[in-house]
Structures are given as C-alpha cells and as structure tokens.
Amino acid sequence: MDNPFQSYLTQLNQAAKVLKLDQQIIDQLAVPKRLVELNFPVKLDNGKIKIFKGFRSQFNNALGPYKGGIRFHSDVHRDEVIALSAWMTIKCAVADLPFGGGKGGVIVDPKKLSTKELKRLSQAYIRTLADFVGQDLDVPAPDVNTNPQIMAWMLAEYEKVKQIKEPGMLTGKPVSAGGSQGRTEATGLGGFFILRELLKMLKLKPPLTIAIQGFGNVGYWLADVAHQDGFKIVALSDSQGGIYNPDGLEPQKVLQHKQKTGSVINYSGSKKISNEKLLELKVDILVPAALENVINKSNAAKIKAKVVLELANGPVTPDADKILDKKGIVFVPDVLANSGGVTTSWLEWVQNKSGKYWPKPTVFKKLDTKMVKAFKDIWQESKKQRVNLRKAAYIVAIKRISRAMKK
C-alpha cells in the first residue's frame, strides 16, 4: 500500500530540487512541528466507557495558524493524519491564505454510533485537545465523515471549557453558529471554478462527460454545479458501489435516492458499476472525490479520461503521476482542485474575526476571484518550469512557505 506521507516527501523533494532549497528548510518541511495523540474515554449508550484514539498533527505554521479538518474514519492512522496535515500546509500556501497546515482524525466508524454517542465523541475529542487549538493557534474544520453539526458541538464544548466566545476557533460551522454562507457548497464549487479555468486553457468545449468517485458533500456539489452548467454526469459512486448512465444522471435526484436508501446504488435507470471500473471509464473528466491512493501504479495505465480533477486528498500516487503524464492526461492536484473548501473557511474566519457577515453571492464572488488567482499562479509556473500542475503547485507553495520561514 502506498504510504501517503511518502507521497508527500516525494512531492516535497521534487519541488526542493527545482527551487534549490536549503537542506535546513527541507528538513523542517519533512516532519510535523507537533503531533498530539489522544486517548479519550466516551460513554456509550449502553453505559459502558470506550477509549477512542485520535490525533491532531500541526505540520507547519510559517504562514499563519495551523488549519485543516478533522476526519472520523476506521482507517485513520498516525501517518495518514501527518500526510494530510502536510498537504494542508501546501494547500493553504497554494491558495495564498494566511494559514499553515494541520489535520485531525479519530479512529472510529461513525456509522456505528448513535447521534448521542457521536456528539459525546466529538465533545470529548475537542475537550482533550482544547489547549492546542484556537483561532490564532490551530483552526479545525470538517473533513471525511464530519459536518457542520459536529463543528457546532465541538465549538460549544470548546467555549464551555475555555469560558470564552470564539467562533473563529473552527470553521465549517452551521450559519446559525457563526458559519459562513456557502461553506457547504464551497469545495465542490471551488473545484468547478478551477475546472472552468482549465478547460479554457485546454480549449475543451462542451458537451463534456464527467465521472465522479465519491458522492459525499464534495462530490455532490461538484456534480450539481457541473450538471446545471450543461456537463453530463455519466457515473457516480459511494463506498457501496457506483451507478452509470451514458445519457446522464441528475445529481439532485440521485441525492434524494441516497438519502432514502443510504447509497447511490440501485438508482433507477442506471447500470451498476464498481468503484474500480468507474475510474477506468472513457470520459472527458474524472473526479476522484473520496479517499487516498485510488489511482496508483496498478490502474493508472487504464485511466482514459482527458482530465483528472482531484477533489479527494491524495487520490493519485507519485507512481501514477508519471504514468498519467506519459499518457498526456492533465491532472489538477488536490492542493489546488479542492482548495475552495479551505479558502471559504478562511472567508468564514475573517467574518468571525471582524464580526461582519456577507451574503452568499458575495462569498461566492470572493471564492471565484481567489480560485482564479490560484489557478493562474500554478498554470503560469507549470509553463515556466515545464512541469505538470502538481509539481508547479508544490514549487509555488514551498517558495511562499520557505520565504516566510526564512523571515
């Protein structure tokens, strides 16, 4: 299995070579500044206490407070959390935000918990972590299997423990708890803005087909916005399997089906397709929007899309990068493609700190402007250095981070 932290180190070293980076800077970017490991008790509905293991990796804060989501998943692993926090460091720098990178995770299958248990778990995690987070220290947000409700529980618990009001301590909150308009749509929408800019550069014109692996919050919003803009969504999937219809699927109707049945599978008028086969479909745009390492050396040669838009974190391994490059497939790296989420988190944090709140169209306009700027910076660097977009993104990011570190 590809180790995501190894992937990060490969990506770092490639950029460091181009930048002729000082070894002392490379060394500091090869380890997290702080890794907090927590073992915390949670009372289950049957009255028994269970110990859960969680992490918070604070990778680098040269550009600002640590920033990044909290993931609830049974596969959460120390190295994975560190890798994700390193990628957040790069992502925030790519998006030119005043944030460093962090990430949290709890080893748990949240689907096996009741709502009350999930609430107690969320509270216990943040309570144990309370001294290590804060609006100017480390600002968490949602990630895989966490959502605005969980953020609201965590914020309330943190404020109770600390005896303060500090809504900017985390982002991705519900609007009623100080969240920003548009944060829910932001990652998918931001990905769409990036796709729009890329297609202009590649001169790819509609009609265009899209396959999306992962139909969580991010995959759904990308699908919805792209569908409304005339793209044909031919395949969608979740952890239980996928659906395929060459004539196109309607994301809103698929979502209703998923909400009713728990999965996209068995959606009427569609054919079943496995998650593996979905990746190999002959489509214009492939969007991995689930977990890491899904495109690797064993299947990269079978990818037939013209463009891969990485909405998941780390879906393509360094081995696969080389194969996609050789095939002439353009891939937009996660640190650019999915940076709309953290960019809107920044907008939320700015609103919290200033106490001034913007309507949704204002938030989307600001997001659009930021995404276009990030895309252009990376695109130009890739042309200048004659490298793919991932290498260009790392070069731009590490240049910004190392400048701040030297200061």
Ligand code: GLU
């Ligand atoms: N979890 C998201 C990511 O991986 C959002 C992080 C944030 O908003 O801080 O980019």
